[in-house]
Amino acid sequence: MHICLSDGWGGLEMYPSRIIPELVAQGWGVHGLALEGSKVASCMAEAGVEPLTVRSRGRALTSIRRLLAYLRTHDIRLLHCHKSSDLRLAALAATLRPGIKVVFTDHMGVTRPKKDLYHRWAYGRVSRVLSISEATRKRNIKAFPLPASRIQRLYLGIDPHHFAPHLDAAERRALRTSLGIPSGSVTLGVAGRLTPGKGQKVFVEAMVEVIREHPELHAHGVIIGGLSAEEGSREDYVAELQTLVREQGLAEHITFTGFRRDLARLFEILDVVCVPSRNEAFGLTVIEAMAAGKAVIGSASGAIPELIDAHSGRLADPQSAHHWATGMTELAGSVSLRERLGDEARARVSAHFLLSSHVQGLINVYAEVLAE
Template structure:
């Protein structure tokens, strides 16, 4: 085996799915694998490959991808690549065609989104039939995968995502942390309650805002400040109409002075240092990357009791609340905001859980074992 892999992501968007290949490329290199990339010309994905140190093969459009099969096969042959890894279901058309034309190739697919409807028609049976291994990023998505995909159970494996915990270790001294809090508009002595992620429907910002309003009403003497972390424009991955709706609701509730929008930030590990509590109120996370990032930073985390988040958080490492229940969210925030010792205890346990179960090194080691096994390893 050549220990070379081509990651295919023909997406013009920018989110966790699109970020994944470039996130793992450095760790693949550390573990002896050479990564190659296939992306749309001019896309953020293509740019991310370059930022990770590789020059991707590019296609002009997704619609003409199948016509480029010969060019891609020639590239694979010239580079000695015999493993392909797809990240969007639509890209499997090209991946399956490549395997059909060159059966020695091994095809892997990660379901980053969590399938929502059965895919067992003739086309999907052909396409998924070419997949060596399908990776589900949580047990919640794996159960849906088992019901939806035309694959035997042994070819669908749960493979949790991972992060490098090192960047999330606190490094700011007290003056630097105080300066960052001031820049975010957090008053001295206030409990900073953050919500990181794309500002799009489904991410739960609405229930978080309602919960903060209830917190203000129920605990008028409690000093807190809300921090919404995420891009404000479509170019930054957010829904501009949704952002406008959030601003309107904050205004209606009279919380303009108590909730700040940071805009897109590249320094999330440092922003976590300015917060006491991190919230992830998404309705149906397929995994919950922001959850484990906040856990690695040693933060007290409140997450939605839905999707895959309960696989990451428990009563020893954080708190869970129903994604549509603002009163439950307000109660969880009140408990944590009023107890610094509890926040510290949960944060320490959360950091240890990430170091034990959710590191990028462990994720890539499991991934490369699958790449290397010609028959496909069985079990979890």
């Protein structure tokens, strides 16, 4: 059973609905537990699993008998949690029903030690922590009250075919026009929730330098992501970005697309993809853009340096707009360099970050844990 009691929507919340069909295809019986009315619940249903739902995280704990009865009825022997706050429920279930195994994927990257009495109890019921990058695993080893042998790196993965080009030249032109991107411009984009940690402000500041210092490049910025709290963004931060763009006179040079479901297609009209996040636990957008054959600039922090090497992209200091502008100028000015980096990036994803490899690794963990 995959447990995700979150009412938000991001990479963590998307994971269960992405992975459930893959596990079902491999013959696993999969169940879900989610908050009633949440997007996680609806996406689990769309993925083919009608989840057990609860009204709140607190209600999940007080109705533990209902969960235990469900586990018995469906012979569920493994609980896979995706939020650290959900571990209290899984640990309680494992305490009350010995034999239940618990796996926890740390999607966020722990930021403080968790070795107090409560966490020793909760993590003591966890058979395996899955860290989605080596950077995250190192933090987990320091923070969690577990031996290193129970903390395992398992990179996320994607199906690269989803990000292969689908649009013809006329469709690409039409899409660019619909977004107000001038013909002949070099497009540099950033995708993700509009929050300070995702680094869009550094992107805008770097665009200011690129446009003013190198007008011959005809650079145009594209900021992809929802503009409201309901879409996962910080509205005060969105307003700050829009004000910065206006004050710098860049309203005609930077497009805010709002929330989009066609990110794979938007990659087709971008020449350079920037991921200026300050501390990504993995960086799914990075490998998605790489799979699309894009030249990518990522932050030289968090897990992103594990994804990009010198042959497949560029790294930049997430605190330095000038450093970003330097990398953006280099790539915007060379079609051949962008193509070479894009080809290497696509090959790197196929070698290291396939969804099929992730699923097989996950199945291996499940089998090992159930056999212990």
